[in-house]
Structures are given as structure tokens and as C-alpha cells.
Amino acid sequence: MTQPTIESILQENRTFAPPAEFSQAATIGSMEQYRELYDKAKADPAAFWAELAATELDWFQKWDQVLDWQPPHGQWFVGGKLNISYNCLDRHLTTWRKNKAALIWEGEPGESVTLTYAQLHREVCKMANVFKSLGVKKGDRVGIYMPMIPEAAIAMLACARIGAPHSVVFGGFSAEALKTRLIDAEAKLVVTADGGYRKDKTIPLKPAVDAALAHDGVPSVENVLVVQRTHEKITMEPGRDHWWHDLKAGASAVCPAEPMDSEDLLFILYTSGTTGNPKGVVHTTAGYNLYTHMTCKWTLDLKDTDVYWCTADVGWITGHSYIVYGPLSNGATSLMYEGVPRPSNPGCFWDVIEKYGVTIFYTAPTAIRAFIKLGEHLPNARDLSSLRLLGTVGEPINPEAWMWYHKVIGGERCPIIDTWWQTETGGFMLTPLPGATPTKPGSATLPFPGILADVVDLEGNPVKDGEGGYLVITHPWPSMLRTVYGDDDRFRRTYWEHIQPKEGQHFYFAGDGARRDADGYFWVMGRVDDVINVSGHRLGTMEIESALVSHPAVAEAAVVGRTDDLKGEDVFAFVTLEGDYTGSDALINELKQHVAKEIGAIARPGDIRFTDVLPKTRSGKIMRRLLRNLASGQEIAGDTSTLEDRSVLDKLRGGA
Ligand code: WTA
Numbered sequence: 001m002t003q004p005t006i007e008s009i010l011q012e013n014r015t016f017a018p019p020a021e022f023s024q025a026a027t028i029g030s031m032e033q034y035r036e037l038y039d040k041a042k043a044d045p046a047a048f049w050a051e052l053a054a055t056e057l058d059w060f061q062k063w064d065q066v067l068d069w070q071p072p073h074g075q076w077f078v079g080g081k082l083n084i085s086y087n088c089l090d091r092h093l094t095t096w097r098k099n100k101a102a103l104i105w106e107g108e109p110g111e112s113v114t115l116t117y118a119q120l121h122r123e124v125c126k127m128a129n130v131f132k133s134l135g136v137k138k139g140d141r142v143g144i145y146m147p148m149i150p151e152a153a154i155a156m157l158a159c160a161r162i163g164a165p166h167s168v169v170f171g172g173f174s175a176e177a178l179k180t181r182l183i184d185a186e187a188k189l190v191v192t193a194d195g196g197y198r199k200d201k202t203i204p205l206k207p208a209v210d211a212a213l214a215h216d217g218v219p220s221v222e223n224v225l226v227v228q229r230t231h232e233k234i235t236m237e238p239g240r241d242h243w244w245h246d247l248k249a250g251a252s253a254v255c256p257a258e259p260m261d262s263e264d265l266l267f268i269l270y271t272s273g274t275t276g277n278p279k280g281v282v283h284t285t286a287g288y289n290l291y292t293h294m295t296c297k298w299t300l301d302l303k304d305t306d307v308y309w310c311t312a313d314v315g316w317i318t319g320h321s322y323i324v325y326g327p328l329s330n331g332a333t334s335l336m337y338e339g340v341p342r343p344s345n346p347g348c349f350w351d352v353i354e355k356y357g358v359t360i361f362y363t364a365p366t367a368i369r370a371f372i373k374l375g376e377h378l379p380n381a382r383d384l385s386s387l388r389l390l391g392t393v394g395e396p397i398n399p400e401a402w403m404w405y406h407k408v409i410g411g412e413r414c415p416i417i418d419t420w421w422q423t424e425t426g427g428f429m430l431t432p433l434p435g436a437t438p439t440k441p442g443s444a445t446l447p448f449p450g451i452l453a454d455v456v457d458l459e460g461n462p463v464k465d466g467e468g469g470y471l472v473i474t475h476p477w478p479s480m481l482r483t484v485y486g487d488d489d490r491f492r493r494t495y496w497e498h499i500q501p502k503e504g505q506h507f508y509f510a511g512d513g514a515r516r517d518a519d520g521y522f523w524v525m526g527r528v529d530d531v532i533n534v535s536g537h538r539l540g541t542m543e544i545e546s547a548l549v550s551h552p553a554v555a556e557a558a559v560v561g562r563t564d565d566l567k568g569e570d571v572f573a574f575v576t577l578e579g580d581y582t583g584s585d586a587l588i589n590e591l592k593q594h595v596a597k598e599i600g601a602i603a604r605p606g607d608i609r610f611t612d613v614l615p616k617t618r619s620g621k622i623m624r625r626l627l628r629n630l631a632s633g634q635e636i637a638g639d640t641s642t643l644e645d646r647s648v649l650d651k652l653r654g655g656a
Pocket residue numbers: 271316317318392393394395396397418419420421422423424444510511512524525526527533536537538
């Protein structure tokens with residue numbers, strides 16, 4: 001199976017209408033209804049969002065102004081007061097949902113826990129009180145470095161409850177990566193666990209926190225709260241480290257939700273960009289709450305009868321918006337699974353669907369491609385008839401994978417929502433509404449109502465149908481990132497200055513290339529910047545290059561993405577060595593290991609090639625385009641006239 005080419009995608013003309021039965025029961029059940037909402041929102045976006053904010057969320061105080069747009073800064077529901085943990089928990093307690101399952105959790109070794117809304121509320125209040133007892137106040141940042149256990153969601157909600165912005169760091173990141181993120185956010189408290197289970201192994205987490213904090217590595221951190229999960233032996237530093245179960249025992253289950261301003265910082269989430277360090281993407285309270293709520297309601301078509309499972313990790317935006325905040329704001333049942341398909345049980349996902357009668361399943365194309373490889377017999381051996389809706393996110397889905405998902409997992413009866421969005425957008429931007437939108441394999445279809453998207457050239461002119469261009473959002477939306485934490489200049493440069501539209505226009509530049517077909521459907525083609533997407537995880541080429549050159553053997557490194565059947569893209573590194581070193585297989589392995597240690601296993605290069613020289617322009621810029629071609633074994637495409645030393649190409653080819 002290969003990745004889609006532009007040509008194959010544009011020749012894709014299969015269309016799948018929503019099944020009639022699905023449409024009849026769906027919240028948005030026809031294209032007419034979608035068009036009506038879309039047109040209404042386009043005509044007056046502020047009025048559209050204000051109406052939904054008033055009916056869908058609970059407020060402590062109503063806003064004065066719906067949108068204050070001072071490009072590129074948008075503020076939503078200015079002057080309003082609310083609390084997202086109140087909207088996710090408290091407001092359900094006065095309804096029949098009080099004893100409904102909020103979170104269903106399944107651990108990799110097989111344990112399970114169900115927390116009702118009332119129980120989850122109690123846990124969150126207790127943790128919020130523990131945070132307070134550790135000196136955390138409104139506005140203080142809390143780092144969360146956790147396995148996929150209920151306490152990860154509890155910690156996030158507890159932060160939101162007392163107005164302490166969280167910064168969740170994916171548990172697969174290394175101590176070094178954790179440290180830079182904690183330093184940037186100036187976290188006061190870190191919430192972690194002794195470890196977690198993944199792929200039949202335990203992953204140590206607390207030791208990584210210890211390494212990050214060693215020698216006063218993160219001076220802002222005063223306390224570490226540790227959840228016991230694996231019971232492995234760890235060291236606890238007296239005065240700094242506290243067991244959650246110890247402090248919980250004495251904590252009150254009463255903790256009123258702090259009234260937060262609409263624009264108060266809700267969380268920071270670091271994501272890779274084109275240059276150096278990861279960016280702290282800033283999301284605020286009201287707009288994020290409303291947008292994740294509405295997208296769950298209309299795109300996931302979440303209902304009280306659903307058991308909804310998103311397979312992401314809470315360390316990514318998908319886990320934030322579509323495991324925790326969006327589903328709980330809707331009073332839904334959200335399933336959290338600690339594990340991933342693994343040697344001891346490659347069919348574990350299908351077991352979970354059968355065991356809990358999952359109705360909505362949301363995963364990533366890379367996972368689907370892995371399932372295809374593992375074989376149909378695994379899902380076929382389970383009863384998946386409870387499923388009614390399937391979703392995908394993270395990277396373009398190749399039509400073959402889409403068709404397999406449709407047939408083998410969806411039994412040809414479940415619509416597929418291919419949702420295009422980003423850490424920065426907070427929620428789904430381009431997506432089918434499953435009861436309304438006819439789908440085409442490989443297309444994220446149309447904008448969510450209230451989202452104005454376009455495909456443009458560098459001057460902001462829309463390109464012709466079928467032509468490639470830059471994907472942009474042309475009007476502010478409630479859950480847009482507000483800034484890059486501590487670096488507003490970077491926010492402007494990264495997202496608002498690439499495209500130079502007409503005077504008075506401001507386009508959000510997503511960093512993705514796209515095309516639109518004659519039906520107005522969007523086809524996202526992938527990143528146009530130096531970000532690579534490995535198994536749906538965003539990695540900056542610069543970050544990996546920095547990790548490589550921090551090894552004594554490496555003089556210079558250039559990292560590019562190479563097409564990979566399973567991962568979508570894989571990391572390919574070209575490396576020049578310091579004089580005393582010679583390339584060997586052992587050194588390749590050592591460098592791969594070094595990157596995993598510096599960043600995390602997700603960044604480990606799939607391939608490293610040693611070379612004497614890197615192709616550069618006369619001004620000294622590495623010509624990545626050429627390296628991308630070489631890495632993928634393609635002919636060198638395009639202009640090479642700016643190359644300083646043309647013999648470099650022959651040398652690189654010779655090394656192939
Ligand atoms: C890519 C994940 C095509 C895209 C929610 C985007 C997609 C980046 C899709 C954001 C999709 C995500 N089709 N490409 N359905 N969904 N992407 O911030 O390149 O981890 O810019 O957010 O993933 O990745 P992030």
C-alpha cells in the first residue's frame with residue numbers, strides 16, 4: 001500500500017451518502033440543514049456563536065461583547081465568566097446524568113474503572129483541593145506528565161476548576177523534552193505517575209521527572225504529585241514529592257469552580273514548529289469550551305446513548321478536546337484506553353469495542369494502516385456491530401485505508417468523519433457532519449459551520465479548483481489559539497505573515513497545502529513547512545537536527561520526511577561527522593538512540609545516512625527539497641540552480 005499521490009487523490013470520485021437511518025437520527029440530518037447553518041454563520045458569525053454560547057454553555061456571568069477582533073488577536077465572549085470544569089461536571093449533577101458513566105477506563109493489563117459524573121466530580125474536587133494545599137493558585141501553571149489513566153483527565157479538570165492553566169506533556173517524551181516544556185511554562189507543580197503500561201512494558205515516568213528537575217533544572221517547580229500506577233520502586237524526594245493517595249485521603253470533596261474570565265488561559269500545549277523549540281499554543285476558556293462542545297455535538301453526533309472512544313493520548317490536542325473537554329461538556333460517556341495494539345494482544349482495540357459496545361470510534365490513519373497489516377481476521381473475530389460512526393484525524397488518509405475502515409470496521413454502515421484540524425485550531429475545522437455530508441475517501445470535505453476556509457496563493461487569492469495552494473482560515477473562530485506562550489512575535493510570524501492578502505484581510509496560515517475540487521470539497525495534501533508528520537505526531541525537523549548535533553560525533557545534520565507506508569512519513573536524517581569519527585551501523589544505532597533520549601521514541605530516525613557534504617544554497621541554507629527527493633529515492637525535481645556546489649548531488653546519490 002502506498003501513500004496517495006496528488007493525481008490519485010484527485011481522481012478519487014467515489015462518494016458515500018450518509019445512510020438514511022443515520023441521517024434520520026442525527027442532530028444535523030441533511031445537507032440543507034448544514035447549508036442553512038453554514039450560511040447563517042457566514043452572514044453573521046458573532047450572532048451565530050453568541051446564540052450557541054447562550055444555549056449550550058452555563059455562565060456565571062454573561063459576556064458584554066461576542067468578538068473583539070484586533071488582528072491577529074481575537075477575544076471571544078469578552079466580560080463573560082464561566083468555568084469549563086463546571087460545564088463538564090457540575091451542571092450534569094442536577095440532571096439524570098449524575099449517575100451516568102462519564103469516563104470508562106480500561107487499563108492495558110486489563111483492569112477497568114467506570115467513573116460516573118458524580119464520582120468524577122468528587123475526584124476532581126479532591127485533586128483541586130490537593131493542588132491548593134500545595135500552594136497552587138489561580139494563574140499558576142501545572143505540568144501534567146501522565147500515562148493514560150483517569151487521573152490524567154482528573155488532573156486537567158482539577159486545574160481548570162481552580163484556574164491553574166495546565167501544560168500536558170505526552171508521557172512518551174523524554175526527560176529533556178519535558179524539562180524544556182516545564183521551563184518555558186514555568187510550571188509550579190508537576191503531576192505524574194510512577195509509570196504506565198504501554199506495549200506490554202512499563203514506561204517509567206517519575207524517573208524522567210526526577211531527571212528533568214535534577215540540579216534545580218526547573219527552578220519554578222515546587223512540588224511533584226505522584227499517582228501510583230505500576231507500583232515500581234521510585235524515589236520520592238522528601239518535601240518535594242507527594243503521593244496522590246496520601247494527600248487524597250485528607251482532601252475535601254467540596255471545591256467550588258472558580259469563576260474564570262472567558263479569556264483566562266485554560267491551557268498551554270506544546271507543538272512542533274518550523275524553528276527550534278516547540279511552541280506553547282495558548283487556549284483560553286470560553287471559546288474553547290464552546291467550540292469543542294459544538295463540534296462534539298454536530299460532528300461526533302454525540303448522544304446520551306453513545307459509548308464514545310477516541311484512541312488518542314491526552315498528551316495531544318485530540319485527547320484534550322475529544323477525550324476530556326468536548327465529550328464531558330456534552331454529558332457524554334468517554335472511554336479512555338491505556339494501551340495500544342501490542343504483541344500480546346494485537347486485537348485489543350476490537351476487544352474494547354466489543355466489551356463496552358462502543359458506538360463511536362475515533363482514531364488515526366496510521367493506526368488504520370497498522371490494523372490492515374495485522375489482518376482482517378482480528379476485527380472479524382469480534383462483534384463490532386455496536387459501531388455507528390467512525391472517525392479519523394492526524395494526517396491525510398489514503399483512500400485504500402479509508403475503504404478498509406469503511407468495509408472491515410464499519411461494516412459499510414458507518415459514516416466516516418475525516419476531521420482536519422490542529423493543536424492551534426482547538427477543534428475540527430474541515431469535517432463532514434455524518435448525517436448530512438456525502439463523503440469521499442481521502443477528503444476532509446467541508447468547513448464546520450462558522451469556519452471560513454480557503455485555498456489561496458501567497459497573496460491570498462483563491463486558487464482555481466483542483467490547483468494546489470495554502471490552506472487558510474479567513475475569519476476568527478472561538479477556539480483559535482490566542483498566542484504562542486511568551487512569544488507573541490512568533491505567533492504573528494508563524495501564522496499571520498506568510499500570506500499577504502489585501503489590505504484589511506487577515507488569513508490564518510495553517511502550514512498545510514490543500515486543493516479544492518469542483519464540489520468545493522477540501523483535500524488536505526500535508527505540510528508545506530519543515531514540520532513532518534510521523535504516525536500523526538508532529539515533529540519539527542529543526543528539533544531533531546538539534547538533537548543530532550548535540551551528539552559529539554555529529555558536525556551537521558539535515559532532517560527530512562520520507563514517505564512511509566505505515567507511518568505516513570518517517571524521519572530521515574543526513575549527517576556529516578566530526579573529523580575523528582567514521583560512519584558505521586553501530587554509530588547509526590547510537591544516533592537513533594540519542595534522538596530518542598533527547599526528544600522521545602516518536603522522533604527516532606527511521607534512517608540515517610552519512611555524507612561528507614550537505615547540499616546548500618550560496619547563502620548557506622540547506623536545500624531540503626533535494627534531500628526529500630533523495631530520501632524518497634525520487635529524481636531530483638525542480639530548480640537546482642541555487643545549489644552552491646553541484647557535485648554534492650552526485651556524491652549524495654553515490655551514497656544511496
Ligand atoms: C495534519 C492534530 C490531513 C495536518 C489534530 C495538520 C491532517 C497537523 C488531518 C496538525 C486530516 C490533521 N487530514 N491532515 N484529517 N488532521 N492533519 O497539531 O498536517 O498534532 O496541520 O493536531 O496534522 O497536527 P496536530
